[in-house]
Amino acid sequence: MNSYFLPAAKPISRLIEELHKLPGIGPKTAQRLAYHLLQAPPEKSRDLADAILGIKENLRLCSVCLNITDSDPCGICSDETRDGMKICVVEEPIDIMPLERTRKFRGLYHVLHGVISPSDGIKPEDLRIKELLDRLGSNSVTEVILATNPNVEGEATSMYIQRLITPLGIRVTRLARGLPFGGDLEYADDVTLSRALEGRQEM
């Protein structure tokens, strides 16, 4: 056990240890949170514990888009105002949120749950690509938008999926690779810059 945790009583050090395992929580923060919880009323602790357990008990994958949901199909898939002819393909459920925040996309999603990574031995079968093809086979989808991350694995995954979809006669597009807002032209790498040039738009 790490020396940070030693002086506290056992249940506290156990909590500190668990909190410390969470992303973005350093040992100091873990300690502060643990002592905060120690002083909070018992029902607060119970609410927190319930919320944590709740995400395991009530959540599952949407049977259509494989997003994490508490109702099946998920809120997006069952929303009749959305355009079922467009499917945006993302790597992880967490990628849907930023796209939704833009309010620019009114189609549906498909979550791959990973990317192809030859050097880690992650293959297409390890992802939800088959489910995507099944959706395309049975529905009137006209466009698939590939929104994988702009890194080598993301691009390889997109190129691979594009290869599978193109013969179906469905339009395949991918997100334009642009410059980050608030970024600096000077520091942009040439892949980003050349993709940004390719994706330039009329003003």
Place this chain on the structure above:
Amino acid sequence: MTSRVYQTEAIIIKRHKFGEADRLITLFTSDFGKVRAIAKGAMRPKSKLGGNVELLSYSQLMLARGRNLDIITQAQAIDNFLPIRDSLELMSAGFYLTELVDAFTEENVEDRELFSLFLNTLKEMAGSSDMERALRYFELRLLSHMGYRPQLQKCANCSRQLEPEANYYSPHQGGALCRECGYPDMSARTISVNALKVLRLWLKCDYATACRVKLTADLSREIKNLMRENIRYLLEKQLKSIEWMDRLNSEQKNHA
């Protein structure tokens, strides 16, 4: 390397998530061989490192010595090999090259010759060069450079001069075998006269000369299998990206 800050050119051969936004990056540098370093905040979209420390980028780097791992403080891509990134086949070959270089090298062992072989291979692949040829040439030169130069003039077992006929090849014996030695050796496979000639030439010529050799599909496949077996024997494992390259290859053939 006494000063706290140093500069070097490097090709990025591996990267892993490290904490929330950092990346642990394996570099193959021109000056210090293989080095592992942290790229702080490299996963953030506004990071100045970002695309400059992406896999297969050839970059000018500034590093600071850390207690355990060095830290990349600045990175500027010299060449990102765009044509490689735009092709699934080339990108997959790129994955393979990085895996190969990583598997054959130790950390902190300077190796300028391998660096330039690696860099030239990427440049050739990004240019119009035949990918399979560039890979084979790289594999053969890598083996030779790392001390596993296959014996191709004389029989690796009995030292007899090899006859200009189909002979045998055994990674385990370190090269070609004459008919007498090769036939009973279960680890040996046949090698054609042409394959032997190509490998002999490639061991001593530069890549431009290597390109003048005409390779039929059969000869190309034969050399590919020879190299692959040799590498698998030396590493005692098959590299993961090979399965992926084979798969792409066969899927493309099925489509055509």
